[in-house]
Amino acid sequence: MTELTREDRLLQTFASLADTLVDDYDVVDLLQMLVDTCSDLLDTTAAGILLADATGTLDVVASTSEAGRLVEMMQLSAEAGPCVESFVTGRVVSVPDIGESPEEWSLFRESALAQGFASVHAVPLRLRETTIGTLNLLRDTVGELDPQDQTAARAFADVATIGILHERSIRETALLAEQLQGALNSRIVIEQAKGVVAHTHGVPIDEAFALIRTYARSHRLGISQVAARIVDRSLTLDT
Amino acid sequence: MSGAFATAMDALERSGETPAGFCRPFLDVLPVSGASVSTVGELLGSETLSASDELAARLDELQFDLGEGPCWDAMATGRPVLEPDVRGRPLAAWPAFSAAIIHADISSIFAFPLAVGPLRMGAVDLYSIAPVELDRRQARQADAMAAVVGRHVLRQALNAVEHDGDDTGNAYSRRLIHQATGVVLAQLDLSADDARLVIQGYAFAASQSMKEVAQDILDGRLNFSRHNGGIEASE
Numbered sequence: 001m002t003e004l005t006r007e008d009r010l011l012q013t014f015a016s017l018a019d020t021l022v023d024d025y026d027v028v029d030l031l032q033m034l035v036d037t038c039s040d041l042l043d044t045t046a047a048g049i050l051l052a053d054a055t056g057t058l059d060v061v062a063s064t065s066e067a068g069r070l071v072e073m074m075q076l077s078a079e080a081g082p083c084v085e086s087f088v089t090g091r092v093v094s095v096p097d098i099g100e101s102p103e104e105w106s107l108f109r110e111s112a113l114a115q116g117f118a119s120v121h122a123v124p125l126r127l128r129e130t131t132i133g134t135l136n137l138l139r140d141t142v143g144e145l146d147p148q149d150q151t152a153a154r155a156f157a158d159v160a161t162i163g164i165l166h167e168r169s170i171r172e173t174a175l176l177a178e179q180l181q182g183a184l185n186s187r188i189v190i191e192q193a194k195g196v197v198a199h200t201h202g203v204p205i206d207e208a209f210a211l212i213r214t215y216a217r218s219h220r221l222g223i224s225q226v227a228a229r230i231v232d233r234s235l236t237l238d239t
Numbered sequence: 240m241s242g243a244f245a246t247a248m249d250a251l252e253r254s255g256e257t258p259a260g261f262c263r264p265f266l267d268v269l270p271v272s273g274a275s276v277s278t279v280g281e282l283l284g285s286e287t288l289s290a291s292d293e294l295a296a297r298l299d300e301l302q303f304d305l306g307e308g309p310c311w312d313a314m315a316t317g318r319p320v321l322e323p324d325v326r327g328r329p330l331a332a333w334p335a336f337s338a339a340i341i342h343a344d345i346s347s348i349f350a351f352p353l354a355v356g357p358l359r360m361g362a363v364d365l366y367s368i369a370p371v372e373l374d375r376r377q378a379r380q381a382d383a384m385a386a387v388v389g390r391h392v393l394r395q396a397l398n399a400v401e402h403d404g405d406d407t408g409n410a411y412s413r414r415l416i417h418q419a420t421g422v423v424l425a426q427l428d429l430s431a432d433d434a435r436l437v438i439q440g441y442a443f444a445a446s447q448s449m450k451e452v453a454q455d456i457l458d459g460r461l462n463f464s465r466h467n468g469g470i471e472a473s474e
Contacts, residue, residue: 042460057410058410059414060414061408061409061414071411071414072411073408075410075411076411078354078410126380159391185471188417189431191414191417191418191420191423192417192418192421192431193421194418194419194421194422195418195419195420195421195422195423195424195425196421196422196424196425197421198421198422198457199425199426200419200425205457207419231421231424231431233424233428
């Protein structure tokens with residue numbers, strides 16, 4: 001039995017991502033796989049991807065934990081914090097010590113520190129000059145992300161961008177906006193499906209997501225597809 | 240038979256922005272002389288939104304002024320009120336209203352509640368000059384048509400007051416609202432759009448933000464349930 005190095009596992013991940021992009025795929029599934037890979041393979045405690053809607057408001061589309069507090073903290077970062085900074089500037093924003101972050105980011109800072117996060121690395125999702133969202137990596141230790149991990153994060157962000165935009169040559173801004181909205185809309189349906197399952201199964205919202213995801217995986221279906229069927233009540237998950 | 244009903248439902252679905260179109264479909268499907276659509280009570284105030292004729296409008300006005308009558312009962316109970324012989328059997332329940340219409344050219348009167356989920360906001364009133372009864376199928380059809388009108392009325396009212404919908408909240412509160420929408424659609428077996436409308440209307444009625452209502456729903460402090468055919472909210 002051979003122990004796989006981290007590099008081997010990274011390579012495998014990119015290979016399977018490339019496979020995914022060739023077939024019909026569910027963009028939320030892809031983004032979920034990306035954030036999970038970030039927390040598995042990189043020196044990262046939690047990760048999340050936020051996309052901008054037509055008005056430029058950033059919304060969480062995938063995160064390693066669906067825990068309300070984590071999602072809320074990322075949204076705070078999207079209002080005043082490294083996330084929106086990276087989105088607006090189109091650059092990587094590294095905050096090696098959240099405790100030392102600017103005063104204007106105090107809401108984000110308090111929420112992050114309270115959850116045990118010490119540093120954050122935000123990478124823009126960019127298509128040429130247009131930034132469509134950000135990938136956020138949170139860690140429970142202070143300091144810069146290791147340079148190799150930074151490179152990998154950059155590559156993950158690019159894969160996410162390509163995955164969201166599906167088509168290689170998108171010239172029209174309208175089409176771009178439409179595809180972004182498509183990804184955000186599937187997120188709406190997923191949230192609604194979580195509510196349905198939380199009620200029908202009597203479980204907390206976070207657990208509801210896990211149930212939906214497990215069902216999607218075991219039936220080889222996309223999360224968005226399963227969510228849509230739960231919401232229109234044509235599918236009831238087994239209890 | 241069902242063809243006329245389907246056509247009427249279509250017409251109602253499409254009449255969203257124009258209350259003037261609310262009454263006609265009822266007359267096309269049911270053996271009645273006139274129809275009116277009114278909001279009554281605290282949620283949206285008392286106002287006639289649409290009436291097929293003068294008499295229909297006057298019947299509503301009488302009920303507003305007197306504070307009693309079939310539309311108030313439909314609103315209060317959330318159930319249809321069927322009175323095929325309003326003159327022969329003056330109801331003790333509506334002494335003032337019955338007295339007021341004694342000389343009017345009316346034999347039968349019916350009222351169907353305007354409601355979305357647990358929110359009741361008014362009624363569709365129907366009257367007939369000749370005595371007429373609505374059979375169960377007709378009553379069900381009228382109820383279904385009134386439900387469509389109810390959604391339009393609530394949606395319009397909420398748009399008009401620009402109650403803080405999802406625009407004032409941040410992305411996180413929108414997420415909570417989507418989750419709560421899922422809970423409510425499962426509790427009441429509604430479409431996602433209607434479930435969201437219930438949350439929005441409930442927030443409006445309770446002078447709360449949608450986020451607050453969503454949080455109460457997610458924490459189980461506020462429950463909607465179907466109960467004996469009606470819908471209830473329990474806190």
